[in-house]
Every structure is written in structure tokens, then in C-alpha cells.
Amino acid sequence: MSIFSTRQDLDLIASLVPNGASVLDIGCGDGTLLRRLRDQKDVKGYGLEIDGEDVSRAVAAGLSVVQGDADTDLSDYPDGAFDIVILSNSIQALRRPDEAISNAVRVGKQAIVTFPNFGHWKVRAHLAFQGTMPRSRALPDTWYETSNIHLCTVKDFVTFAKDQGFAIKAAYGLSGSEAPRAFPPGKGELANLLSEAALFLLSRA
Amino acid sequence: MVKTSGKAPPRGDGKPSPNGDDYPICLLAQGFAYSVARRWFIAFIHEGTPLAARRSAPLSAHGLLPEGEGQIVTLPEPLPLDGGTALPGVTVAYDTYGTLNADKSNAVLVCHALTADQFAARRHPVTDKPGWWEAIIGPGKPIDTDRFFVLCPNVLGGCMGSTGPASINPKTDEPYGLSFPVITIGDMVRSQAALLDLLGIEDLVAVVGGSMGGMQVLQWAADYPKRVRAAAVIAAAAQHTPQNIAFHEVGRQAVMADPDWAGGDYYREGLSPKKGLAVARMTAHVTYLSEAALEQKFGRNLQDRQAPAFGFDADFQVESYLRHQGKSFVDRFDANAYLYITRAMDYFDVAAGGDLATRFDGTQTKFLVTSFTSDWLYPTSESRRIVRALHGARAAVSFVEVESDKGHDAFLLHEPHFHDILRGFLDTAGREAGL
Numbered sequence: 160m161s162i163f164s165t166r167q168d169l170d171l172i173a174s175l176v177p178n179g180a181s182v183l184d185i186g187c188g189d190g191t192l193l194r195r196l197r198d199q200k201d202v203k204g205y206g207l208e209i210d211g212e213d214v215s216r217a218v219a220a221g222l223s224v225v226q227g228d229a230d231t232d233l234s235d236y237p238d239g240a241f242d243i244v245i246l247s248n249s250i251q252a253l254r255r256p257d258e259a260i261s262n263a264v265r266v267g268k269q270a271i272v273t274f275p276n277f278g279h280w281k282v283r284a285h286l287a288f289q290g291t292m293p294r295s296r297a298l299p300d301t302w303y304e305t306s307n308i309h310l311c312t313v314k315d316f317v318t319f320a321k322d323q324g325f326a327i328k329a330a331y332g333l334s335g336s337e338a339p340r341a342f343p344p345g346k347g348e349l350a351n352l353l354s355e356a357a358l359f360l361l362s363r364a
Numbered sequence: 365m366v367k368t369s370g371k372a373p374p375r376g377d378g379k380p381s382p383n384g385d386d387y388p389i390c391l392l393a394q395g396f397a398y399s400v401a402r403r404w405f406i407a408f409i410h411e412g413t414p415l416a417a418r419r420s421a422p423l424s425a426h427g428l429l430p431e432g433e434g435q436i437v438t439l440p441e442p443l444p445l446d447g448g449t450a451l452p453g454v455t456v457a458y459d460t461y462g463t464l465n466a467d468k469s470n471a472v473l474v475c476h477a478l479t480a481d482q483f484a485a486r487r488h489p490v491t492d493k494p495g496w497w498e499a500i501i502g503p504g505k506p507i508d509t510d511r512f513f514v515l516c517p518n519v520l521g522g523c524m525g526s527t528g529p530a531s532i533n534p535k536t537d538e539p540y541g542l543s544f545p546v547i548t549i550g551d552m553v554r555s556q557a558a559l560l561d562l563l564g565i566e567d568l569v570a571v572v573g574g575s576m577g578g579m580q581v582l583q584w585a586a587d588y589p590k591r592v593r594a595a596a597v598i599a600a601a602a603q604h605t606p607q608n609i610a611f612h613e614v615g616r617q618a619v620m621a622d623p624d625w626a627g628g629d630y631y632r633e634g635l636s637p638k639k640g641l642a643v644a645r646m647t648a649h650v651t652y653l654s655e656a657a658l659e660q661k662f663g664r665n666l667q668d669r670q671a672p673a674f675g676f677d678a679d680f681q682v683e684s685y686l687r688h689q690g691k692s693f694v695d696r697f698d699a700n701a702y703l704y705i706t707r708a709m710d711y712f713d714v715a716a717g718g719d720l721a722t723r724f725d726g727t728q729t730k731f732l733v734t735s736f737t738s739d740w741l742y743p744t745s746e747s748r749r750i751v752r753a754l755h756g757a758r759a760a761v762s763f764v765e766v767e768s769d770k771g772h773d774a775f776l777l778h779e780p781h782f783h784d785i786l787r788g789f790l791d792t793a794g795r796e797a798g799l
Binding site: 181203205211212214215216217218219220221222223224225226227232235236237240 | 721730731732748751752755756758760761762763764765766767781784785787788789791792795796
């Protein structure tokens with residue numbers, strides 16, 4: 160079972176979304192997160208998803224979901240169209256995560272980005288001691304089956320956000336079934352070691 | 365019918381009538397002779413085609429609609445048209461499925477495509493074929509008639525009971541022909557809104573349509589946003605592309621090149637330009653299919669023969685199929701209606717030259733936009749244009765590109781994925797309407 164779409168992951172995202180906000184979930188799958196946000200936070204939810212079957216399920220659940228590719232279609236959305244744009248566990252599978260995140264920050268007043276942290280100690284140890292590609296709750300697939308092509312660490316992401324000129328409003332580390340831990344992005348060394356996954360709340364600087 | 369005016373009417377191409385005044389018989393009795401000469405000429409052109417085969421299908425008081433089939437209303441007020449005039453005595457024919465509830469809150473409007481009509485889910489009274497959307501409309505089907513009251517009107521300009529060029533002009537007591545005003549998709553939608561007013565239906569749970577039906581759906585959402593809770597735009601576009609217009613122009617020219625078209629006045633002779641209309645239909649039909657569908661269905665297979673006949677008979681199955689499509693079409697469609705409706709589609713631009721997103725600004729309607737991968741007539745790129753504009757208007761929109769090799773026609777065929785999506789979308793619309 161992946162660490163994403165677990166209770167603590169979804170609860171953390173929900174806690175960062177204001178009531179009644181308009182939300183775009185990029186790579187929304189069958190709309191699990193959007194449904195939850197709609198039911199709990201009364202959001203106006205929209206989704207972008209590449210898989211047609213997932214889109215059907217989301218539409219059947221009453222969500223507004225557009226079949227499309229986050230790598231190419233985000234430029235279609237107008238500036239500041241949504242209160243919150245979410246990229247949940249998807250940037251590592253995109254051809255150009257940098258462009259997708261830039262678009263998310265442009266299209267949303269704020270953007271929530273979550274990803275598996277390749278700097279987690281177990282990942283480091285796996286590669287160091289076993290010498291094979293790491294597999295974990297956050298990285299469950301074999302190297303040949305995974306859709307992940309752009310993995311990064313917490314430290315990489317902090318540097319990236321700085322380089323791109325994004326403001327990091329909040330950062331959290333997720334590990335096991337523990338409650339998410341907020342960490343000051345300037346001091347991400349420990350979070351980089353201890354977090355299986357991370358969440359960043361970004362905005363335009 | 366004997367023509368009483370002394371001068372032959374100008375022909376559509378503006379050239380002098382080829383059975384013109386120098387032909388001896390014309391000198392004898394002006395009106396009667398004109399009629400005889402023109403029949404002779406037409407018979408000459410159609411050498412080998414018996415006159416009976418060129419006769420038009422019987423026109424009733426309501427175009428090609430047999431008496432007593434479906435329902436029909438006459439609008440109490442003249443219908444204002446985008447062209448600037450108003451059309452008096454407009455009739456709107458329609459068919460319904462399911463039951464209208466007590467507070468009239470369960471209506472779903474279904475808009476038909478170019479060559480379809482109001483018989484969406486009923487055996488057709490002229491062709492005896494199943495309704496064109498029986499896969500979609502019915503008890504337990506995506507447009508569930510156990511729940512919804514489905515209403516499908518024949519479009520303005522059509523020939524199955526709604527006022528069109530084959531209808532009688534109350535001013536002259538003769539069929540309009542080309543004196544019928546050029547109409548638009550907006551005019552069609554306005555006539556449908558007037559029908560709903562007459563029936564006392566204020567709000568629609570949904571408006572649903574494919575191809576030209578999808579254009580009407582967009583127009584509905586743009587012109588009557590408060591009346592439309594949900595809008596399903598299937599295999600359509602927000603405006604006609606040059607390619608769309610080009611194919612329609614080929615069809616229209618085929619109709620007008622048939623001498624039996626008679627400048628649009630063929631009703632007078634009891635004829636109809638069947639050959640021209642059949643060619644128009646054959647061309648259009650190719651655009652409704654995909655290369656893969658043609659390959660799969662026919663390949664290069666020969667029709668009822670082992671080897672090519674070295675002639676221009678229908679050697680190939682695909683030729684035979686198209687000829688059949690053309691021939692069977694002319695009995696249920698009026699050639700002038702084909703001209704007028706294709707024109708309305710060509711003029712269609714829901715943004716009216718402006719910004720498409722602005723047209724939907726502030727809309728509360730929920731949209732579903734659907735395209736099919738192999739549809740090259742209304743390709744996915746056109747649907748995406750609509751979706752982009754709706755995003756710009758902050759509208760709630762879902763979009764799915766359905767994988768299908770059946771071309772544009774896919775929206776009429778067995779496409780389970782598409783049916784599931786439409787069902788889910790309408791389920792939600794029904795739920796939100798409190799049904």
C-alpha cells in the first residue's frame with residue numbers, strides 16, 4: 160500500500176484547503192481526493208486525469224474532470240483560475256515536472272505538491288547496502304514497471320523552489336502512520352532523512 | 365401544376381433557361397408550354413430514369429411527416445430570426461419518451477444531428493428503421509426514461525413536421541422553396557425554447573446532442589444558461605471549420621446541379637433532386653466514417669462478383685454501400701432542407717466572432733464534452749477548444765476523448781465507455797435536480 164491516498168496524506172491535504180475553495184487536482188485518478196474535499200470542505204472541485212477509465216469513474220461520481228495530459232494541457236488554464244492546485248504524487252511521473260509545477264503555481268493562488276522522497280534513509284540504505292533500486296511504501300514498483308522518471312529528494316525540491324522563485328508557505332514530512340511533521344524548509348536536512356514522502360505548499364513569490 | 369406567369373423563372377445558376385424562349389413549343393401557350401417543355405427537358409437529361417423514380421416523396425401539410433405521427437405545435441408568435449426577419453406560423457414537431465413529472469422538473473432535451481429527426485427512440489414512421497439513439501434513450505439506458513422525460517424536437521428548417529423550406533408559405537399557399545429565410549443554429553434553439561414555453565417547461569435537467577445536436581447544446585447553454593442545468597456536447601465544435609464548410613458546399617452543389625432541383629422549386633413539378641441529394645449524402649457519409657472503419661467493413665472486397673467488371677458499375681462493396689446510403693436517404697429528406705440546415709451549420713459560431721470564454725462567463729451549467737479518437741470531421745482538437753474556453757469561464761466541465769475507430773458516427777453506435785460517461789454525468793444532473 161502506497162503512503163499516498165492514506166488517511167494521513169489525505170487529511171493533511173484537506174487541512175490545507177480552505178472551506179468552499181475552488182480546487183484543481185492534477186492527476187486526480189478516479190477522484191478519491193476531490194470527492195473527499197467536496198464532502199468535507201465543500202470545495203468546487205475540478206480534475207485533470209490522463210486515464211480515460213479513471214475519468215469515467217470520476218464523472219460518474221459527479222466530479223468535473225477533464226481527460227488530458229499534465230505535461231501539455233496545463234498551459235490552457237487561465238492565470239489564478241483556482242484557489243488551490245494540487246499535484247499529488249504525480250510530479251515524478253511527468254516528462255517536465257518543472258513546467259507542471261510552474262503552471263500549478265500560475266493557475267492556482269496556491270499549489271500543493273506531494274512526492275515520494277528519494278532522500279529517505281531507507282532508500283539511501285537500500286541502494287547503499289543492497290545495491291538495487293529501492294522499493295518501499297512510497298516507491299512500490301520495480302524499476303522496469305514504475306512510471307517514475309523524475310524522482311527527487313526533499314533537499315532537491317527546496318533548491319528547485321528557490322531557483323524557480325516560488326515561496327514555500329509550508330512543508331511537511333510524512334512517514335509511516337505517524338502524524339505529518341511540519342518542518343522549516345530552510346532546515347530540511349532532517350526531514351530529508353526521515354520522511355518517506357513530503358508535501359509543499361507553494362505560491363508565487 | 366400550370367404556371368401562370370409568362371416568363372420562365374431565373375434558374376439558380378443565373379444562366380438563361382436551357383429550354384428557353386426560342387424553343388418552338390413555348391410560343392404556343394405561355395404557361396402550360398413552359399411546364400411541358402421543362403418536363404421534356406428534364407426527362408431528356410434523365411434519359412432512362414423513369415419519371416416515377418424522380419417523384420418526390422409525398423409531402424403532407426407537414427413536410428415529409430406522415431399525418432398523425434408524433435406531436436406538433438404551432439408557435440403563437442412569429443419567431444424572430446438571426447437574419448433580421450420573423451417567421452410567422454412556425455410549427456415544431458417533436459417526439460417524447462418517458463413521463464413528465466408533476467412539477468415539470470425532469471425534462472431532458474435531446475437535439476438531433478443534420479440528417480436525423482425527432483424519432484430518436486421510436487421506429488421511424490417513414491423508414492421503419494429503429495430510432496437513431498435507441499442505444500442511449502430508454503428505460504435503464506444512459507438517458508433513462510424511467511427517470512427523465514425526454515423531448516426531441518425536429519429542427520427549424522427540417523422536413524419532418526417543423527417549419528422548413530418544404531412547408532407551405534402562408535402568404536402564397538405554396539411551398540417556400542428558396543423563399544424560406546436562411547436560418548441559424550440560434551434560430552433552431554429559439555424555436556425549441558418557444559416549444560418548451562408552450563409546454564410549460566421552464567428548466568431542463570440536461571440538454572444533450574451529438575454533431576449538429578452538440579452545436580445546439582452549446583447554443584442552448586450560451587443563450588439560456590439559467591434553463592440548462594447540465595449540457596452534454598458530443599462530437600461537436602464551437603464553430604464550423606473551413607473543412608466542414610467545404611464538404612457541405614460539395615453536397616449543396618451536388619443538389620443544385622441536379623436539373624430536378626429546378627432552382628429550388630421542384631415541389632411544383634412533384635419532383636425532387638434525388639440524384640443530387642443522394643450524391644450529397646454519399647459525400648457526407650464518407651466524412652462520418654474513418655479510414656479504419658471503411659477498411660474493416662469493406663476492404664477492397666468486390667460486390668456480388670469475382671472480378672472487376674471493367675465498367676462503372678458498383679464493383680466494390682464500398683461503392684454499393686454508399687449508393688445504398690444515398691438512395692435510401694432521399695425518401696426521408698427534403699433536398700432544400702439539406703441546403704438550409706447545412707448552411708445553418710456553416711454559419712455556426714457560438715462566440716459570434718468574439719471570445720468563446722466570454723460567451724460562457726459566469727455560467728452555472730455543468731458541461732460534459734466528449735470526442736472520439738477517429739472522428740476527423742469534428743476532431744478532439746475542436747472539443748478541446750470548447751473545454752479551454754469553459755475553463756476560462758470558470759465553468760464546471762468534464763471532458764473525455766473516447767477511444768473508437770468508428771469515426772464521427774461513433775456517437776450513434778455501441779460505445780460502452782461513452783455510454784457509461786454519459787450515464788454518470790446525467791445521473792449526477794438528475795440527483796442535483798432532486799430527482
